[in-house]
Amino acid sequence: MESESYESYTDKTRVYDLKPLRTLKPVFPSGNHQAPPPFVCSPPFGPFPPGFSPFYPFTSSQPHTHQNTSSQPSLVTPLRSFRSPNNNNDDADPEEGCSTPKKRKIPKKRTPEKKNVNFESGITAAERENGNRKLVKSVLTRYEALRRRFSQLEDAREAVSGINKRADLKAGSTCMSRGVRTNAKKRPGVVPGVEIGDVFFFRFEMCLVGLHSPSMAGIDYLAVDEETTIATSVVSSGYYDNEEGDPDVLVYTGQGGGGNADKEKQTSDQKMERGNLALEKSLVRNSPVRVIRGLKEASQGGNKIYVYDGLYEVKESWMEKGKSGHNTFKYKLVRAPGQPPAFATWVAIQKWKAGLREGLILADLTSGVESIGVSLVNEVDEENGPGYFTYSTKVTYSESFNLTQPSLGCDCLSSSCRPGNLNCHCIRRNGGDYPYCGNGVLVSRKGMVYECSPSCPCSSCKNKVTQMGIKLKLEVFKTGNRGWGLRSWDPIRAGSFICIYAGEAKEKDQTIESDDYAFDTTRVYTSFRWNYEHGLADEVDSEEVSEEPEMPLPLVISAKNVGNVGRFMNHSCSPNVFWQPVSYESNGQLCLHVAFFAVSHIPPMTELTYDYGVTQPSEAQNGNALHGMRKCFCGSEYCRGSFG
DNA sequence: GCCCAGTCACGAGT
DNA sequence: CACTCGTGACTGGG
Structure with a gap:
């Protein structure tokens, strides 16, 4: 029996015609555009250039990697021997008050930059031209x-304020x-590895994956x-005037003429050149525009x-007087079916x-x-909800639980608990x-994250992210083949x-047998790299450290009778969520x-999943496994077949 | 506390 | 080369 994919749960009783934005098996329009094939076929596990250890998705247990399975950093040689060209003059770096000499690095061996681009990024010239997922x-x-x-x-450097807060540009x-x-090679149509529904939080992200090259301009074009x-792609500004319009139609304003995105401050007529001219040609040629x-x-x-x-096609173009009275070009783009x-x-x-x-079924299953309420929805069958449990946002420790390590908070006075304050x-x-x-975005994955506590005097301190409850609009929903699952209405960064x-x-x-709702920190979890990558450690002035969770003691959390939405998150071998001890x-006393x-x-409506890990082999032999191996339905290219 | 307008400095591609 | 494009973080007023 093959696992069902998302696409196949088309039940007649379903109310909505909505699929998650990113379907598990990407669907591309088979339209009449002369688009390149959706994916470039390249071997999933290499070969990789020497020194490159593939880190995503979660390849360390894959047979073909030549990375050592131990968590040692791989043999990427001189980690700190490369400097970016624009850091050359940092000998003048005023590190006021800080006399630690460790930073004064010995002769910066800098081999010519061009030659080493491959080596540093682990991305070959061919892969820079054409990508994949x-x-x-x-x-x-x-x-x-x-x-x-x-x-x-930047946050820690608060001293000089106002300068270079643009970490995205840096x-x-x-x-x-x-x-x-x-995908540095520009192309019209499909960009290999970028899927419809993908979300981005910065212009540069789209630039780096070849979806839209200009770091600022709204129209990208190609000779x-x-x-x-x-035209190859346009970015709409977000101030769409046709609010209640057809979502498959976009009326796009041309570029130029000064002023800002909505052209209220336009200072001159737009000219038929650059992006405007390119859109005009796309209209004539019926070529697709992303x-x-x-x-x-x-x-x-x-x-x-x-x-x-x-992909859209430009169907009409016209010129009109903008709000400022200057000539403005308009383009009507219609989405390919x-x-x-x-x-x-x-x-x-x-x-x-x-x-x-x-x-x-319920507007808020947390009562x-x-x-923020968590909705409960079933678009698949008649089951009207998961089995009874008590909703709680807390972890409770049984009396016998020996977690009496003394622990100290900080003594920062109200709100002085700031980044860069090493007295905290x-x-x-x-x-x-x-x-x-x-x-509130976590910077680095690490063995343990330490937060401030309710008893710290820093009342308005933000270092309590995981103690404040959920901030996203979440939904528990019935999946096609994996029971209930969790997804979000909000996009998640x-x-x-x-x-x-x-x-x-x-x-x-103490754990009872057959608890399907147990989280067990002693399992074996596939390691992966989430923090700044090899070869860039010097850029961020930091040593590479282990990311793997380090628990002070083995811990099993049962959510069978009492729990929160976390108990509904399913397993995947290519998860989009990871766990972190805090x-x-x-x-x-220590709370963990x-x-x-x-x-x-x-993207919204994408199922949230994490890696359930595998019971340690020694325990499986002793019959201590909490539940037997279960067949995995994650549908991932990297699926291990079973978990538990 | 939230929304809005205004300010500022910035990088890739042509 | 000099120029074009508009952003993203922040700030202060209503």
Whole structure:
């Protein structure tokens, strides 16, 4: 019996015609465009250039990698021997007050940059030209890791305010110069490895994966012959005037004329040149144009995010007087049929948020325990909900549980608990780094994250991300073949906190047999690299450290009778969520829990999954396995077949 | 506390 | 080369 994919649960009783934005098996339009084939066939596991250890997705247990299975960093040679060209003059770096001489590195061996791009990025020249899913994911993961680290360093440097707060640009240009990019060859139509529904949080991300090259401009174009340029992609600004319009239509404003995106401040007529001319040619030639919708997302604090909405065709163009009275070009783009929904899902979710979600079994299965309701939906069959359990956001420890390690919080006075303040005990426990970016995004995966606690005097301190409950609009839904699952209405940014695993913490040997809702930290988890990548450690002024969780003692959390939404998250061999031990102090004692964070950006309505791990072989022999091996339905290319 | 307008400095591609 | 493009983080007022 083969596992069902998402596409196959088309039940007549279903109420919605909505699929997750990213279907497990990508669907591409089979339209009449002369688009390149959706994927470039390349061996899934290498060969990789010497020194490159593939780190995503989770390849360390794969037979073909030549990486040693131990968690030792692989043989990437002189980690700290490369400097980016723009850091050359940093000998003048004023490191005021800090007299540690460790930073003064010995002669910076810099081999000519061009020659070493391959070596440093692990991406070959061919792969930089044409990508695939794995490369796209890898580039985005590395960009994000670098950006988070730059952001963390910037936050800590509070002294000189106002200058260079753009970690996105810094990470972007670093990736560019190090060759951490793919699909650099411009093309119209499908970009290999980028899927409809993919979400982006920065312009540079789209630049690095070849979806849209200009770091700022809204129209990308390509010379097809000596005198013709055609448009390849447009990014809509997010101030769409046709709010209630057809989601398959985009009226796009041409570029130029000064002013900002909505052209209210336009200072001159637009000219038929560059992007405008290219769109005109695309209209004449019926060539496909990729559309990226810029959206103002309330769930992201009103920040703009970008959704790749697939291929469109330019159907009409005209000129009109803009709000400022100057000539403005307009282009009507219409979406090619047969593509999976992306922007349309956003539009639907806006209606749901206004209270129009149909087919709800429950609007809030937490009965108000969480500050944001968790909806319960079944679009698959008649089952009207999961078995009874008590909803709780906490981990409770049984009396016999021996977790009486004394622990200290910080003594920062109210809100002085700031990044870069090494007097803060909590920050010191994190190795001197504040573990989160300003918006609550986790910077690095590590053995243990230390948060401030309710009893720290720093009342408004933000270092309590995993203690504040869920912030996303989540939904428990019936899957086709894996029971109930969890997904989000909101797009989720890589490193965002999702929820903890609540339940009853037990010592390992107390656990009842056949508990399908147990989280067991003693299992074997596939290792993977999420932090800034090999070869870039010098860029972020940091040593490479282990990312693997380090628990002070074995812990099993049972959510069979008491738990939170964490108990509904299913297993996947290519998960989009990882777990991270977090501890904090409470009344002089250590509190420990397991928190879930997003691996990558996750589009709305995509099932959230993590790696359940494998029972240690020695225990399986002793019959201590909590439950037997279960068949895996994750459908991933890297599926191990079973788990448990 | 939230929304909005205004300010500022920035990089890739042509 | 000099220029074009518009962003993203922040700030202050309503």
